[in-house]
Amino acid sequence: MTAETSERVCFQLQVKPERIPEYTERHRAIWPDMAAALKATGWNNYSLFLREDGLLIGYFETPSLAAAQTGMAATEVNARWQAEMGEFFVALDGAPDTGFLRLSEVFHLEDQLA
Template sequence: MQRVCFQLQVRPDRLEEYRERHAAVWPDMLAALAASGWHNYSLFVRPDGLLIGYVEVDTTIEEAQAAMAATEVNARWQAEMGEFFVDLDGAAPDTGFVRLEEVFHLEDQLAAAAATDPTTPTTRRTEGEPA
């Protein structure tokens, strides 16, 4: 599974409508994302419109994007969403984003540490367990 984080800029004057659209994403769009291998997909936005997205994909982001590009619903969604963003230079939002480099992942480092030191914790704390 590949983890991907990305950045886009929502037009500040369209931010409220952007939020409303994402509060009720079309069911066929949700189904297409899931069928195309998009998991744990989240979007975060600042008041100035800076949008950060995070997704995990079964294969690569390029393959997941290609699977979505093959769906009719994605073409409709991207056509409607494109007007909400700045600096896409003609690209659709789902391909015009700036990808961010992952520099740290807790579980990966815990697993690596546990491979060399079996006393390293590798699971999440449970409620009531000391930090």
């Protein structure tokens, strides 16, 4: 996969402040089958960043956001993970992996250097 064939996705969610320690702990070592499913369905270079007030920023690269979400929706492990993780978020509309607010990219260095 090259940068030309990758969609860069950045999103935000809000973790309930009182749940931040548990949320952080659960992500220290996610379930191995969840990690494998993410990779297999195109969630590449995936990172989460958490501010101390609960603002969560996620970033990943994928050939297609729609295909990555559809692929994960078809896995049993994702259904279990989303059911457990949904309770950690404020004002979530749907599951965390589909209910996030996608952020618009306004700058990418490699694009400007090309």
